Amino acid sequence: MLINVNMAINGKAVSGQVEARTLLVEFIRDHLRLTGTHVGCDTTQCGCCTVHVDGKAVKSCTMLAVQAVGKEILTIEGLAKADGTLHPVQEAFREHHGLQCGFCTPGMVMVGVDICRRHPKADEQTVRHELEGNICRCTGYQGIVEAIVDASAKMAGGQA
Amino acid sequence: MENFAYHTPASVADAAKLLEAHEDAKLMSGGMTLLPTLKQRLAAPSDLIDLAKVPDIKGVCRDGDELVIGAMTTHAEVHEHALVRELIPGLASLAGQIGDPAVRHRGTIGGSCANADPAADYPAGTVGLGATFVTNKRKIAADDFFTGLFETALEPSEIIVGVRFPIPVWSHYQKLRHPASGYAVVGVFVAQTKAGVRVAVTGAGPSAFRISAMEEALAKDFSAKTIENIKVDAGDLNNDIHASADYRAHVVTVLAKRAVAARG
Numbered sequence: 001m002l003i004n005v006n007m008a009i010n011g012k013a014v015s016g017q018v019e020a021r022t023l024l025v026e027f028i029r030d031h032l033r034l035t036g037t038h039v040g041c042d043t044t045q046c047g048c049c050t051v052h053v054d055g056k057a058v059k060s061c062t063m064l065a066v067q068a069v070g071k072e073i074l075t076i077e078g079l080a081k082a083d084g085t086l087h088p089v090q091e092a093f094r095e096h097h098g099l100q101c102g103f104c105t106p107g108m109v110m111v112g113v114d115i116c117r118r119h120p121k122a123d124e125q126t127v128r129h130e131l132e133g134n135i136c137r138c139t140g141y142q143g144i145v146e147a148i149v150d151a152s153a154k155m156a157g158g159q160a
Numbered sequence: 161m162e163n164f165a166y167h168t169p170a171s172v173a174d175a176a177k178l179l180e181a182h183e184d185a186k187l188m189s190g191g192m193t194l195l196p197t198l199k200q201r202l203a204a205p206s207d208l209i210d211l212a213k214v215p216d217i218k219g220v221c222r223d224g225d226e227l228v229i230g231a232m233t234t235h236a237e238v239h240e241h242a243l244v245r246e247l248i249p250g251l252a253s254l255a256g257q258i259g260d261p262a263v264r265h266r267g268t269i270g271g272s273c274a275n276a277d278p279a280a281d282y283p284a285g286t287v288g289l290g291a292t293f294v295t296n297k298r299k300i301a302a303d304d305f306f307t308g309l310f311e312t313a314l315e316p317s318e319i320i321v322g323v324r325f326p327i328p329v330w331s332h333y334q335k336l337r338h339p340a341s342g343y344a345v346v347g348v349f350v351a352q353t354k355a356g357v358r359v360a361v362t363g364a365g366p367s368a369f370r371i372s373a374m375e376e377a378l379a380k381d382f383s384a385k386t387i388e389n390i391k392v393d394a395g396d397l398n399n400d401i402h403a404s405a406d407y408r409a410h411v412v413t414v415l416a417k418r419a420v421a422a423r424g
Contacts, residue, residue, distance in 0.1 A: 003166065020166035020208065021198075044196055044263065045340075056236070056265040062195045063266065066166050067210065114261065132342065133260025 007068050009034070010078025018065045025049045027065035028075060036076040036106050040135070047134030050107035050114075051075050057114035059133070076106035079113070089113050089151040098147035100138035107134050112148040120156035124149055161198040164205055168213040172296045172319055175209050179317040182207040187319065189232055189271030192263050217270070217321045220244055225327055225354075227251075231270025231320040236261070238269060250331030250351065254285045257335055259342045270320040273305070276312045276367060278398060279343035281335065283368035288349030288360035289331060292324045299324075306367040328353045332422045334415040336363075338402055345403050346411040350378075350419040357382065359416055364397045364408040374416055384417040 006015035009032065016031045028034050028051065037060060040048035044062040051060045052074040079087040089112040092098065099105040108131075115122055115130045122130070127148045128141070136144060165182075169175040179185050185207035188194050197203050211217065211232055218232040220241045227247050229238060238244055239256035258264055258272070258281050272282045273293065286293070286302040293300040296319045305313050314320070331351035335344050344363035351358045357378040359371045377386045394409035403411070 001165075019163050021161050021163045042199070044192065047260070047262065050262055053265075057262045058265050059262045062192060062263075064166070064191070064195070067191070067212065111262065118261075130261055133262050 003066055005065050005069050007071050007073055009073045010075060016065075020064065020066055022065045023061055024051070024053075024063040024065050024068050024073075025060035027068075028060060028073070034075050034077050038103055038106055040103065040107075045133070045135065046104070047107040047111060048104050050110040050134065052110060052114065055117070057111050074110075076109060079109065087113065088155050089116060089148065092147040092151035092154070093144070096143045096147040096150060098139070098143040104134060104136045104138075108136065108144055112144075112151060115148055116152040116155050119152060122149060122152040127152070161195075161201065162204040164198075165207045167207060167209045169209060169211075170213055170215075172214055172217065172321055175211060175214060175319055176296055176317050178207065178209045179319070185209055187211060187274070189268040189274075190234065190266040192259065192267035192271070193275050193277065194271075211270075211319075222247065222327075223324070227325045227327055228322055229269055229325065230322045232268050233270075235259070235264035235267050235269070235272075239264065247327045248289065248325060248331060250328075250333050250349065251285050251289065251325065254281050254333040254335075254347075254349065257281060257333070257337065257342075263342075269323060273323070274312060274314060274320055276306055276308075276310050277343070278309055278366055279338070279341075279345070279363045281333070281344055281347055281362060284344070284347045284349040284360045284362035285333065286323060286325075287368045287370060288333075288351050288358050289325045289328055290351075290353055290355060290358055291326070293320055294322045294324060295320055302368075303370070309366040311367070326353060326355075330423060332419045334419040334422070336411050336415060346408050346415055348412060348415040348419050350416060352382070352423075361392070361412055361416075364392070364412055366398070371412070371416070378420065382420065382423065384421040387413065387416055387420065390416075 002017040038048040040046035049061040186205040188210045218230040235255045235258045244252040291302045329352040333349045335347040347362040349360045357375045359374040362368045374387045394405040397405040397408045399405040
């Protein structure tokens with residue numbers, strides 16, 4: 001039996017028909033073809049599938065599409081401005097070389113934005129601690145941590 | 161995972177009716193344990209009853225000498241809530257040590273306690289603070305709630321609506337965190353309450369338990385040295401690839417001492 005679902009993704013109203021068991025990440029990738037959100041471990045550990053639901057980072061492999069009905073979802077595709085201007089966290093990842101193969105990057109950036117939301121001017125220790133739900137197998141995290149610390153400082157400065 | 165029928169009842173009473181009507185139904189709160197369990201096909205319920213649309217079982221408020229936390233309150237909300245930080249900082253700290261930030265945005269206190277994972281953090285906090293579980297049918301003392309490995313005193317159609325925590329004089333949680341899963345290899349919650357000292361342990365045994373010998377010693381002299389020679393019996397503890405029972409028994413005392421020492 002298919003269930004009608006509707007939600008806002010990256011500011012646009014979307015709808016579709018899913019099984020009850022369809023994961024949010026499956027709806028995002030397979031139904032909407034927004035393939036920037038990745039599936040790494042599929043067991044809530046690696047964080048590659050991180051998206052924002054009503055402004056908070058969650059792992060979309062461990063949420064059902066039906067649980068997202070009526071909610072606002074933000075994926076990596078919705079982060080940059082329409083004219084292509086990168087989000088400060090994306091820009092910082094580029095500046096600090098916060099990626100190598102890029103597989104974990106969408107999740108890292110989305111959780112990075114969430115860290116900046118909760119920790120203005122976050123220090124290195126805070127960022128390392130907050131990244132415990134996101135796994136990178138290339139970089140050793142150094143550039144990722146530097147990028148988020150820098151973005152957090154710049155975003156907090158911009159707000160003041 | 162196998163498919164299921166999905167329900168979003170608008171009240172606790174409706175959720176209870178659905179539970180009674182469908183023999184193989186499961187309640188879902190944050191789904192942080194349940195959805196992985198379904199993916200691994202360790203469970204295949206006919207119906208999932210999602211409590212997300214039930215009002216009034218989410219949030220934190222003070223009621224006299226108690227802090228009341230709704231069952232659907234997430235770990236992140238407990239961790240960040242000003243009232244919890246002010247009145248029971250040990251509990252706010254505990255909530256911030258569960259899983260990772262994204263998990264804490266979904267997982268709930270009611271779901272964690274109902275699941276009764278032997279390595280979950282909340283069992284130590286609820287037992288350590290002498291909390292009371294409020295269900296749709298009755299009140300259950302935390303001491304009587306956790307009955308075994310993934311076992312609770314909850315009846316089949318009973319639903320946790322909230323947890324009432326007596327505001328302690330002081331409390332602190334110490335945890336040896338498994339580096340991969342984030343679960344407690346051992347967690348010890350120590351509280352000085354109006355009813356006396358309480359020491360509760362999670363992760364070490366099949367379910368959370370108290371150490372009365374430490375509680376009695378600390379009541380006389382609240383110092384880490386008082387309990388340094390009090391050991392729990394390793395024979396009753398978990399023994400797995402993460403830690404032996406002997407190691408866990410040792411760590412229980414180490415963490416209890418650290419918790420007491422944090423009193424300063």
